[in-house]
Amino acid sequence: MKETLALVQRFSAHPDSRCWFVSWNPTGTLLASCGGDKAIRIWGREGESWTCKSVLQDVHQRTVRKTAWSPCGNYLASASFDATTCIWKKNNNDFESLTVLEGHENEVKCVAWSPSGNLLTTCSRDKSVWVWEVDEEDEYECVTVINSHTQDVKHVAWHPTQELLVSCSYDNNICIYKEDDDDWECRATLQGHTSTVWSLSFDASGQRLASCSDDRTVKIWKEYPNDCTQGDVCWKCVCTLSGYHGRTVYDVAWCWLTGALATACGDDAVRVFREEETADPDQPVFFLAAHVSKAHNQDVNCVAWNPKEVGLLASCSDDGDIAIWRFQEEI
Amino acid sequence: MSAGGRLENENPVVFQRSGERLLTASEEDEEVHDPIDDREIFDLIRSINDPEHPLSLEELNVVEQVRVKVNDVESTVSVEFTPTIPHCSMATLIGLSIKVKLLRCLPDRFKIDVHITPGTHASEEAVNKQLADKERVAAALENSSLLEVVNQCLSTRSI
Numbered sequence: 001m002k003e004t005l006a007l008v009q010r011f012s013a014h015p016d017s018r019c020w021f022v023s024w025n026p027t028g029t030l031l032a033s034c035g036g037d038k039a040i041r042i043w044g045r046e047g048e049s050w051t052c053k054s055v056l057q058d059v060h061q062r063t064v065r066k067t068a069w070s071p072c073g074n075y076l077a078s079a080s081f082d083a084t085t086c087i088w089k090k091n092n093n094d095f096e097s098l099t100v101l102e103g104h105e106n107e108v109k110c111v112a113w114s115p116s117g118n119l120l121t122t123c124s125r126d127k128s129v130w131v132w133e134v135d136e137e138d139e140y141e142c143v144t145v146i147n148s149h150t151q152d153v154k155h156v157a158w159h160p161t162q163e164l165l166v167s168c169s170y171d172n173n174i175c176i177y178k179e180d181d182d183d184w185e186c187r188a189t190l191q192g193h194t195s196t197v198w199s200l201s202f203d204a205s206g207q208r209l210a211s212c213s214d215d216r217t218v219k220i221w222k223e224y225p226n227d228c229t230q231g232d233v234c235w236k237c238v239c240t241l242s243g244y245h246g247r248t249v250y251d252v253a254w255c256w257l258t259g260a261l262a263t264a265c266g267d268d269a270v271r272v273f274r275e276e277e278t279a280d281p282d283q284p285v286f287f288l289a290a291h292v293s294k295a296h297n298q299d300v301n302c303v304a305w306n307p308k309e310v311g312l313l314a315s316c317s318d319d320g321d322i323a324i325w326r327f328q329e330e331i
Numbered sequence: 332m333s334a335g336g337r338l339e340n341e342n343p344v345v346f347q348r349s350g351e352r353l354l355t356a357s358e359e360d361e362e363v364h365d366p367i368d369d370r371e372i373f374d375l376i377r378s379i380n381d382p383e384h385p386l387s388l389e390e391l392n393v394v395e396q397v398r399v400k401v402n403d404v405e406s407t408v409s410v411e412f413t414p415t416i417p418h419c420s421m422a423t424l425i426g427l428s429i430k431v432k433l434l435r436c437l438p439d440r441f442k443i444d445v446h447i448t449p450g451t452h453a454s455e456e457a458v459n460k461q462l463a464d465k466e467r468v469a470a471a472l473e474n475s476s477l478l479e480v481v482n483q484c485l486s487t488r489s490i
Contacts, residue, residue: 018469036469062473065466081470107470125470152467170464196464214463247442248463266442298439299465318465319439 005272005290005313008324009050013041019316021066021302026073028308033322034064040078040088042095043322050324059086059097066110071117079108085122087140101132101140110155114163119143121165123153129167129177131184148175148186155199159206160256164233166209168197174211174221176233187233190221192240198249204256209235212249212263217242218273220284239284244271247299253313255305260327261286262313264300269293270315272327289327296321338383340415346392349377366403367437373399375436376410376429380484382421391415393425398448406440408433413448422452426462427471428484 014035040056062081085101105126151171165177174190195214220239246267276285296317306312311327377389398411
């Protein structure tokens, strides 16, 4: 069985600038993109092709680095180099800016919603991770500022079902946080990468976590709850994918429908890895199932699996383009 | 950035500038594919101004042609630069200027790596990591005062 990534469509999303990030809404019907032009664009399917449904601009003063949809799909949060995070509310096909969260000292690098939608996390160049609580009146209050990293925090992600938070940083480490008496604290520091960790992705069960790095590797971490003394959080690196990536790996995405693992790389390629089903779960083996070497004309910054449509993958690049791919068995 | 205070390196050694590049017959022939070579990259960066001296990076021996490596087929450029002193606080700014110059002049297909010559700076690893982080470079270039300093380094000097 041979698998391929087939191009469905390629379109210019942020002309004359970078496209930094793409994210699907929970129903997989809309794709949000953001970039160096300070704008966010919402893309939807019309017949066979993807078209721009709305442009969200004039709120952020600098690059919009990442966006995240709330679990209900009614809100979009955007993290910007202007040190703020904006919350946008979806109103039919339009989006209005609801509130702007301030507090970070400099560039906000990432934003993520907890699975319940009651908590929002942001992280910044200022080395901190903030947890915000959202109430019924759409009011946001910062409940914790965590300073566990010693450098620029690149990415934050929530566990798919639990209130467990992870972050990764320019300090080469990954931190795992849990709430303890209204206070969020780092309960485990995962060391192993030898340079900046750019992104993280949980698998569907939340028992494993993939990380990607400037050291050109991807690591798979697995939770070992039985190895812990009470209250501990125990994660171990069970697999390192090395030798596949020619430059920095900027993003990794674990598909919750198929288990396939996609990577975005500074060598312009998009790769998809599959797991050997017969391997020992404590020593998993991943193989390269598909590889598009010139997926984009420049660095690939992000890969995102559609949450509902099996095998549909979006990627975006420094060249300002978005590409939509279908990962499938070769016909 | 250099305004006020003493110069870090008051009496730098000044090196001779290279002569003009001689064009070969095939380079002048429009029909022949002419890949970008080390000397062309060197010509782009050798006139960059030092942030604190009225001298070019070539005259201070911060950049040398032998430390420029280009592979046109693979679209990669690697430049090593040598700070004038091992504690030079301008190292990141100089590296950033070289990177910005090449980003502006070369086709988008090129991957540009700018490093400190191994063993020539106390914070070599930290500076290299900073210069390799495109997110931090992008954020730096959105800072108008920093961009102004970089543009000054890249401006053509009036003698």
